[in-house]
Amino acid sequence: MNGSIPSREQAQALLQRLMGFSKAERVQVNVNSSVTANTRFAANQLSTSGSVQDTSVAIQSWFGARHAVTTTNDLSDASLRHAVESSEALAKLAPEDPEDMPLLGPQTYTPVQAFFDSTTNLSPADRAQAAISALGVTRASSDLQAAGFIVTGGSAFALANSAGLFAYHRTTSANYTLTVRTSDGTGSGWAGADHPDWNQLDFKAVSERAIQKARASRNPVAIEPGRYTVILEPQAVGDLVQLLLFYADARSADEGRSPFVKESGGNKIGEKILDQRVSMISDPQNPQLLSQPFDGQGLPLNRREWIKDGVLQQLSYSRFWAKKQGKEPTGGPGSVIMPGGPASLDSMI
Amino acid sequence: MTDRRDFLKVAGITTAMLATDGALREAFAKVLRPPPPAGPPMDPAIRDLLMEALNAAKMSGAGYADVRIGRQRQNFVFTREHQIQNVVDTDTMGCGVRALVDGTWGFAATQQLTKDAVAGAAREAVAIAKANRIARDRPVELLPSPSYPDVSWQSAFKVDPWTISVEEKADLLLRANAEALKVANVKFVNSALFLVKDERNFANTEGSVIAQMFIRSFPTLSATAVAPDRSDFQRRSADIAPMGRGWEYVLESDMVGRAGGWAEDAAQKLTAKPVEVGRYDLVLHPSHLWLTIHESIGHPTELDRAMGYEANYAGTSFVAPPDKMLGKLKYGPEFMNIQGDRSQEGAISTIGYDDEGVKPDDFLIIKNGILNDYQTTREQAGWLKWWYDSQGRPTRSHGCSYSQGWGDVQFQRMPNVSLLPGADDHSFDDLIAATDNGIAIEGDGSFSIDQQRYNAQFGGQTFYEIKGGKKVGMLKDVAYQMRTPDFWNSMDMIGGKSSYQMGGSFFDGKGQPGQSNGVSHGAVPARFRQINVINTGRKA
Numbered sequence: 001m002n003g004s005i006p007s008r009e010q011a012q013a014l015l016q017r018l019m020g021f022s023k024a025e026r027v028q029v030n031v032n033s034s035v036t037a038n039t040r041f042a043a044n045q046l047s048t049s050g051s052v053q054d055t056s057v058a059i060q061s062w063f064g065a066r067h068a069v070t071t072t073n074d075l076s077d078a079s080l081r082h083a084v085e086s087s088e089a090l091a092k093l094a095p096e097d098p099e100d101m102p103l104l105g106p107q108t109y110t111p112v113q114a115f116f117d118s119t120t121n122l123s124p125a126d127r128a129q130a131a132i133s134a135l136g137v138t139r140a141s142s143d144l145q146a147a148g149f150i151v152t153g154g155s156a157f158a159l160a161n162s163a164g165l166f167a168y169h170r171t172t173s174a175n176y177t178l179t180v181r182t183s184d185g186t187g188s189g190w191a192g193a194d195h196p197d198w199n200q201l202d203f204k205a206v207s208e209r210a211i212q213k214a215r216a217s218r219n220p221v222a223i224e225p226g227r228y229t230v231i232l233e234p235q236a237v238g239d240l241v242q243l244l245l246f247y248a249d250a251r252s253a254d255e256g257r258s259p260f261v262k263e264s265g266g267n268k269i270g271e272k273i274l275d276q277r278v279s280m281i282s283d284p285q286n287p288q289l290l291s292q293p294f295d296g297q298g299l300p301l302n303r304r305e306w307i308k309d310g311v312l313q314q315l316s317y318s319r320f321w322a323k324k325q326g327k328e329p330t331g332g333p334g335s336v337i338m339p340g341g342p343a344s345l346d347s348m349i
Numbered sequence: 350m351t352d353r354r355d356f357l358k359v360a361g362i363t364t365a366m367l368a369t370d371g372a373l374r375e376a377f378a379k380v381l382r383p384p385p386p387a388g389p390p391m392d393p394a395i396r397d398l399l400m401e402a403l404n405a406a407k408m409s410g411a412g413y414a415d416v417r418i419g420r421q422r423q424n425f426v427f428t429r430e431h432q433i434q435n436v437v438d439t440d441t442m443g444c445g446v447r448a449l450v451d452g453t454w455g456f457a458a459t460q461q462l463t464k465d466a467v468a469g470a471a472r473e474a475v476a477i478a479k480a481n482r483i484a485r486d487r488p489v490e491l492l493p494s495p496s497y498p499d500v501s502w503q504s505a506f507k508v509d510p511w512t513i514s515v516e517e518k519a520d521l522l523l524r525a526n527a528e529a530l531k532v533a534n535v536k537f538v539n540s541a542l543f544l545v546k547d548e549r550n551f552a553n554t555e556g557s558v559i560a561q562m563f564i565r566s567f568p569t570l571s572a573t574a575v576a577p578d579r580s581d582f583q584r585r586s587a588d589i590a591p592m593g594r595g596w597e598y599v600l601e602s603d604m605v606g607r608a609g610g611w612a613e614d615a616a617q618k619l620t621a622k623p624v625e626v627g628r629y630d631l632v633l634h635p636s637h638l639w640l641t642i643h644e645s646i647g648h649p650t651e652l653d654r655a656m657g658y659e660a661n662y663a664g665t666s667f668v669a670p671p672d673k674m675l676g677k678l679k680y681g682p683e684f685m686n687i688q689g690d691r692s693q694e695g696a697i698s699t700i701g702y703d704d705e706g707v708k709p710d711d712f713l714i715i716k717n718g719i720l721n722d723y724q725t726t727r728e729q730a731g732w733l734k735w736w737y738d739s740q741g742r743p744t745r746s747h748g749c750s751y752s753q754g755w756g757d758v759q760f761q762r763m764p765n766v767s768l769l770p771g772a773d774d775h776s777f778d779d780l781i782a783a784t785d786n787g788i789a790i791e792g793d794g795s796f797s798i799d800q801q802r803y804n805a806q807f808g809g810q811t812f813y814e815i816k817g818g819k820k821v822g823m824l825k826d827v828a829y830q831m832r833t834p835d836f837w838n839s840m841d842m843i844g845g846k847s848s849y850q851m852g853g854s855f856f857d858g859k860g861q862p863g864q865s866n867g868v869s870h871g872a873v874p875a876r877f878r879q880i881n882v883i884n885t886g887r888k889a
Contacts, residue, residue: 039484042659042661046481048760049456054443072440073460087438094519095432095523097433098432099432128480129483131484139486145660147659149661149662151862181657181665190661255536263579
């Protein structure tokens, strides 16, 4: 797998070759390369399994404030040249974009080491064996059905432009999700694990958690509608955190159409919006996140507190909106952590 | 398949000329109009690659293999208010090989379209299938299917959107935006065009060689009105269905002519009366009902879901197990018939042959109110042999195999699933006139449904209070709750043939890795008695 993921030098050479074809006033190019492999199982047996290799490039060309993007995955010189010409032809036809911003020049990024050979060196047999860690238990039982998905991969993303910017990041990923249901159809449990390093995935622990939940949730009883104290596991809280920060765009709030609208005008930055025990932080360097240290435009992403002690610290400012509002552009939240407190799940229950 | 370079040359010349000369546009439109009904024959070079991959799969030990070489182009134009946000053109080509070895699947895909690369992908697919043998339980069995050597098919479009300049596309959207912004309190408008051109070439070890091409078009617009005191904002999305048609459909959608009306709806929602919770008779327009059909009938009658194959992602189904449901589950009233098909002209899921070489048939999922069938592939239809035998029907796949592209393995996806018209030719207005105390809902809105597709809640775009057979005013914050079989069994009146219209989804997700599918749903207006309505705007 390693051989198919371009190194920093290979990605830079490809992007330079691509920009060499450009006749636009400004150009920004990127390459996105990945090799992924997966194994899927359901109803206690393997269903599908496969691998995919792909590399595509995107070219954005500008003439004044007119711009357009073309992408292609044919990397021959002739095709790249035509893709560049096509983006230039489209850009010339496109109306002017009044929100167009100058390209970002060279930036400094803190590299994130997120590429693990333990993940790239896997074979289909390794994934099948990992699936058996759950299937072995559920097949041997008389009351359990397993459905799961194991997906691993390596990828690289690089970005360059005619203002001299170059950014490169590569990562591996390993993700395992498992749903175990009881054969009577009344119990179901889900568990998952995710990390760039395959060796960090504990397949047995995931199986045990899903099985325990499936058996514990059998024969549920209906409750009356009303107000209850609800305790959510970390995964369920994480899903809500994602939703919350999906709406963290400053512009939508300033324009009056977001949960973060302040009725008197502007947005709720500086206001207490959640319980004081809640904080949300993005940090590409965090060993649990190891995410890309720049956004799609090449803007560096570093540690940032979005919510601290329940107070909204920051919304996401695009470069255009930041300039218009006299703020610093932030990039999006990306991967986020909500740190916990001292209470254990059992003590909360 | 069009050569990518030739395509770019043609498109470049065409767009440049079209932008400057209206007469040329007519000439090109005539030249580029597709010859119905069959599509162009397969490029010999593509055929050679397909055969190379099939041969490599067989030599490596595949009992069955299929190869798909696809090219998908997408053109998106995004605008807001008076400006273009982005113009995006994507183009991807590659080859995917699926191999069945000793009852276990393997799949491999590569972007490199050389003989060595496609043969390598075929060998890798076989190697993956063999490696998975250690985890096999029951072997996969494929139902036989007729082979179709050297056939082609093309979708029903008149004007290829790739012959229209981006300038013309953007101009259409910006004119529609300008109309919407004329309405008081409407501060924002977003519009976009999603256009897809997909060429798929297929061959399998049973002798089928199939070339197909389809175009999909989806114009969208949403207008947002903001209350002057910022206490509320309301959005209205356009009722334009995505369709498997070309630029002619985008023009027929009349975005410019209708944008003002949608914007007025958004503004009117700011001052509309909040709905009082309670039970109402609901009169649902096809522009709304398609989504309820999609979620509460389309998904639970996917056979893979019913058998637990989507338990870890998309979900399972309350319509399970099949042996307790087929011929027994009373889904709705006797006049309720739900058809699955991939044949309605202009519908998004319509295709000549599915992604494992099956010619799809039309089938009734619900017949006279009773569950009659599921959506199937060649791997799945055999699971229902007992049922088809009991009905004197052949055991065959309904042709629901689909992959979003060359890099994804094909699996069961939704065909067009439609509520067929009733015997009496009632219109939407007829249903309203027959209703004493109810709510009429148009357009699809936000919704929530459980993973078994049993309990759900649906919003909409516009809501009107019905009193004494008349719409008496607009409501807001309306959502209805339902339990699927109770809801459909409460249906007591439906529209007729002339009220039938399509809705659909351009981005329907399923599978791991996730894949997106487009699907249409034909529907007539329908009335549902005494449905529980909640107020979504209530803060306490």
